[in-house]
Amino acid sequence: MANIHDVARVAGVSISTVSYALSGKRPIGEKTRLRIDQAVRELDYMPNAAGRMLAGTRTRIFALTAPLRSDTSTPAHMAFVLAVATAARKYDYDVLLLTEDEATDGLRRVSSSRLVDGIIVLDVSLNDERADLVRSLGVPAALIGVPGNAEGLVCVDLDFEAAAALAVDRLVDAGHTSLALLGHPQAVYERGSNFPMRFRDGFLRRASERGVPARFSMVENDAPQVREALFGVLDADPAPTGLVVHAEEGVHKAILEAVAGRGLSIPGDLSVIAGVPTFDTSTFTPPLDVIPLVPADSCTRAVELAVQQLDATVEPRVELVAPKYRDHGSVAAPRRRL
Amino acid sequence: MANIHDVARVAGVSISTVSYALSGKRPIGEKTRLRIDQAVRELDYMPNAAGRMLAGTRTRIFALTAPLRSDTSTPAHMAFVLAVATAARKYDYDVLLLTEDEATDGLRRVSSSRLVDGIIVLDVSLNDERADLVRSLGVPAALIGVPGNAEGLVCVDLDFEAAAALAVDRLVDAGHTSLALLGHPQAVYERGSNFPMRFRDGFLRRASERGVPARFSMVENDAPQVREALFGVLDADPAPTGLVVHAEEGVHKAILEAVAGRGLSIPGDLSVIAGVPTFDTSTFTPPLDVIPLVPADSCTRAVELAVQQLDATVEPRVELVAPKYRDHGSVAAPRRRL
DNA sequence: CGCGTCTATCGAAACGTTTCGACTACGGGC
DNA sequence: GCCCGTAGTCGAAACGTTTCGATAGACGCG
Numbered sequence: 001m002a003n004i005h006d007v008a009r010v011a012g013v014s015i016s017t018v019s020y021a022l023s024g025k026r027p028i029g030e031k032t033r034l035r036i037d038q039a040v041r042e043l044d045y046m047p048n049a050a051g052r053m054l055a056g057t058r059t060r061i062f063a064l065t066a067p068l069r070s071d072t073s074t075p076a077h078m079a080f081v082l083a084v085a086t087a088a089r090k091y092d093y094d095v096l097l098l099t100e101d102e103a104t105d106g107l108r109r110v111s112s113s114r115l116v117d118g119i120i121v122l123d124v125s126l127n128d129e130r131a132d133l134v135r136s137l138g139v140p141a142a143l144i145g146v147p148g149n150a151e152g153l154v155c156v157d158l159d160f161e162a163a164a165a166l167a168v169d170r171l172v173d174a175g176h177t178s179l180a181l182l183g184h185p186q187a188v189y190e191r192g193s194n195f196p197m198r199f200r201d202g203f204l205r206r207a208s209e210r211g212v213p214a215r216f217s218m219v220e221n222d223a224p225q226v227r228e229a230l231f232g233v234l235d236a237d238p239a240p241t242g243l244v245v246h247a248e249e250g251v252h253k254a255i256l257e258a259v260a261g262r263g264l265s266i267p268g269d270l271s272v273i274a275g276v277p278t279f280d281t282s283t284f285t286p287p288l289d290v291i292p293l294v295p296a297d298s299c300t301r302a303v304e305l306a307v308q309q310l311d312a313t314v315e316p317r318v319e320l321v322a323p324k325y326r327d328h329g330s331v332a333a334p335r336r337r338l
Numbered sequence: 339m340a341n342i343h344d345v346a347r348v349a350g351v352s353i354s355t356v357s358y359a360l361s362g363k364r365p366i367g368e369k370t371r372l373r374i375d376q377a378v379r380e381l382d383y384m385p386n387a388a389g390r391m392l393a394g395t396r397t398r399i400f401a402l403t404a405p406l407r408s409d410t411s412t413p414a415h416m417a418f419v420l421a422v423a424t425a426a427r428k429y430d431y432d433v434l435l436l437t438e439d440e441a442t443d444g445l446r447r448v449s450s451s452r453l454v455d456g457i458i459v460l461d462v463s464l465n466d467e468r469a470d471l472v473r474s475l476g477v478p479a480a481l482i483g484v485p486g487n488a489e490g491l492v493c494v495d496l497d498f499e500a501a502a503a504l505a506v507d508r509l510v511d512a513g514h515t516s517l518a519l520l521g522h523p524q525a526v527y528e529r530g531s532n533f534p535m536r537f538r539d540g541f542l543r544r545a546s547e548r549g550v551p552a553r554f555s556m557v558e559n560d561a562p563q564v565r566e567a568l569f570g571v572l573d574a575d576p577a578p579t580g581l582v583v584h585a586e587e588g589v590h591k592a593i594l595e596a597v598a599g600r601g602l603s604i605p606g607d608l609s610v611i612a613g614v615p616t617f618d619t620s621t622f623t624p625p626l627d628v629i630p631l632v633p634a635d636s637c638t639r640a641v642e643l644a645v646q647q648l649d650a651t652v653e654p655r656v657e658l659v660a661p662k663y664r665d666h667g668s669v670a671a672p673r674r675r676l
Numbered sequence: 677c678g679c680g681t682c683t684a685t686c687g688a689a690a691c692g693t694t695t696c697g698a699c700t701a702c703g704g705g706c
Numbered sequence: 707g708c709c710c711g712t713a714g715t716c717g718a719a720a721c722g723t724t725t726c727g728a729t730a731g732a733c734g735c736g
């Protein structure tokens with residue numbers, strides 16, 4: 001495998017000239033550069049990563065810590081991992097994957113051995129020990145999600161409260177006077193991530209601000225229980241005519257089936273909005289209006305912030321990404337009460 | 339950040355002594371080692387990864403290439419990624435994640451810059467360009483899955499044909515005389531991975547060997563269509579009393595619902611076996627007998643084989659992992675024909 | 677007492693870059 | 707004619723390890 005000395009010899013220059021020609025950090029004569037380019041191609045030269053890391057002060061690697069356990073990993077997790085990896089490549093960074101059982105030890109290891117230049121933290125929970133660790137390590141880092149104590153940290157996340165509020169506004173603006181939110185299974189609210197709560201709180205607060213009665217119900221991820229929960233909600237008084245769903249893909253499908261099974265039409269009898277899913281609701285029958293959670297949005301920004309920390313100090317902050325509404329025709333004015 | 343020179347100075351020895359003390363590659367005097375250990379703790383020393391890579395000939399990093407696109411990533415993919423990362427750590431290896439759109443370029447990049455010691459290839463498809471690339475790179479590698487042309491490659495995979503045959507045997511041994519397989523959506527068989535076909539072929543072949551009529555039907559991932567496909571199969575003549583399902587989790591659930599909805603009991607009216615899922619079927623209602631696909635099995639072995647290639651030549655091979663059957667009571671003798 | 681054989685340790689080279697400082701040659705401004 | 711700045715190039719140091727070969731002392735043995 002060719003190294004920089006080989007290239008220098010073939011091109012008839014010194015190695016520093018080769019280095020500068022490749023990095024462009026100093027001007028190089030036209031024909032010299034051509035000879036060097038030629039030699040590089042001829043030898044199929046590619047700089048050795050270890051040499052580079054050692055001499056430069058960058059490894060061009062980020063650690064990505066995702067609390068992945070095979071039992072709790074949804075397709076959404078994967079989408080985030082993917083989005084981080086893709087965003088990192090845009091800055092010529094690679095991604096080293098750390099798993100759940102290595103969460104803190106792994107972070108400690110790769111950062112104090114200087115294997116990585118920074119850390120991206122995924123799926124941050126309210127009481128996340130990785131948040132404290134990152135703070136104490138003092139390494140460039142960006143969290144995707146907001147921990148209980150975000151002091152001194154750089155965090156990025158979708159504005160879940162605003163997303164829920166946006167859903168409420170849409171429904172109320174369309175004329176609905178009674179709303180409901182079907183949420184994740186109870187376990188999700190108890191352990192871990194705080195975004196389901198933020199969505200729920202945003203929903204209830206805005207409904208109250210708008211003076212509209214609203215109920216919230218948690219739903220297990222299982223078709224019969226979905227149906228039961230849905231019917232329970234729809235039979236309330238006053239019966240909700242606007243529904244927001246914040247749940248897994250399977251639950252959405254089960255809800256649509258149950259709605260159809262009950263002889264209700266969307267949006268004729270019931271207006272429905274899907275809240276912050278990572279999957280595509282436009283292929284559902286019927287397609288659902290949606291306020292999507294786009295992993296690429298938060299992840300790109302997080303990587304960007306991590307990169308900035310490499311040669312400048314970045315003020316700690318919580319950046320909330322504004323939600324967007326996508327209309328697919330599942331919201332309409334409520335049918336007149338008889 | 340302390341380096342090996344600092345440790346040497348504090349311990350009052352030379353750096354080579356420190357290195358040998360830490361690696362254990364040469365004998366070190368008792369009290370010298372104690373002084374070194376003490377210095378290491380005192381300074382919180384951790385060897386610099388880049389220096390190590392450069393001097394040693396190992397980077398202690400594997401590349402993991404997974405053809406992940408956010409649109410096609412199932413929880414199963416994640417389970418494999420996870421299993422590889424976990425297995426790698428057992429050998430003190432870290433995992434660098436390469437994504438779909440970087441598949442070949444990324445592999446080329448990380449291997450010719452010597453950033454990784456080897457490559458683990460996930461979710462190999464029949465006509466996988468990564469297989470050819472790995473062959474031509476001549477880098478230690480292990481594929482999980484079997485490409486069309488496996489020549490010169492080290493591959494590991496579950497023995498899907500044997501798994502299907504095992505399912506057939508169980509049902510036939512229990513007395514069933516007509517079987518059916520509900521498989522993945524058609525698209526899965528057309529594009530990509532070959533394991534669904536291998537499972538299907540194993541099923542049909544063993545059924546034919548056992549002289550039992552068997553039908554195969556592809557099922558879209560959508561509850562109404564699942565029901566339709568199921569009923570279509572059950573209404574065949576002779577009506578199958580033994581059913582094998584090779585599909586996503588949601589499809590399994592939809593099938594169980596549809597079976598119940600039709601007033602059929604498991605295993606009273608219908609015996610059901612789940613074929614090579616990565617999810618847990620013991621919590622279904624009713625729990626299903628299963629021949630599980632355990633990501634950790636193949637992944638651990640693949641990592642092991644990659645590690646072996648680092649300092650020995652490993653003969654190219656396709657290693658098929660033997661399937662195991664787990665009984666949860668969803669198979670019984672068929673009810674007597676009236 | 678001299679020799680070989682250990683054990684424990686050291687010094688120095690090597691890994692492959694990047695980057696700093698120095699040098700030459702050249703052109704322009706005064 | 708001198709001074710300065712700039713383009714283009716080179717040599718050497720530095721990054722932090724691992725590992726080879728050498729050396730010094732201890733020990734047993736003839």
